[in-house]
Amino acid sequence: MAATLTPEEIKALMSAIQDGRVNTETTAKAARAEVVPYDLTSQDRIIRGQMPTLDAINEQVASMLGIGLAGRTRLTMRVTSSPATLLKFQDLVPLLAPPASVCVLGLGASYGFALAVLEPGLAEALLAAALGDRRVRPPEDAAENRRELTSVEQLVLRRLLLILTDAMAQAWAPVISFQPEVLRFELDPRMASIAPPTDVGIVSGFELKGGLEGRLQLVIPFAAVESAKQKLSSPRRLSQRADERFADALAREVEQVMVEVRGIYGKTRIPFARMLDLQAGDVLLLDTDEGKPLPVIVQGRHKLNGTPTISGGSMAVQIDGPLAPPSRTPTTLVH
8 A cells, every 4th residue: 555645745746746847737648548438339249268169069060061071072071170260240351252152051040140151162173073073173273263153053052051051050959059051152242241340250160171172161140159158168068969879778787786675564662671681482563553554675765665465485575656756855945
């Protein structure tokens, strides 16, 4: 804590101000210069930071996309994902400019739209492979010969992009119930505008390697996933789904576990001295009657009720009902 000025120091300070040795105007201007106006309505949200779950979703999309494209094109193909980046839509204009191929995707009701951007030459290579052409063309040649896709080519490319939308729906299902669909192809970046320029988009890159090479960019507005931001920023899970085979195997193993079962015919209390005097043939009175159900204890807990009987010449207990659920102590609220 700063010390309080002494009367002598205050007098010296006031004297220096009156003599002009302390420039108060410069100090005030410097203080005002540090004030920065902030627009509360700005769309520049604070969304920095890693999103491990989003990276895991992109890895799952890349795996399913690679398998699907390899099956459709009959080419050995591998798709890898890169960490997602955040960019404003006004900074995405160079990415959408020709000769890139831009496809507008619908994410489902209330989720808006997304963009699938194929770098120059990738759309033509995918079309050629899907139509049976296995010749490898340099990306530069495909970019120079860029032209508008015919209706047949758009139909074929739409079928290929359905692999991407199906992979997105499956990978995003544990977080957001997207229902992606291919809407249209756009040559003009202005017609591919799906959000205001100041809004932020999540750009996820997918690298295709093997029989054909290229890069596909997926752009999703941050507003579409903002409700699940906490889930996307949480540590990734090793598995998004439970393995039913493992659960069945575990259930079979649990069913083979040996448990101790006891039927209690009754209880009584006697003095220790009398217990020492007990002889063969003595009778002890129990606290139960003949018609009352007997408690059946499983691993030390009362789980079943039964009735005493004789089976095969031996004493037995006939179970009266199924296994009872674990008992819960009721909670009393005090106002």
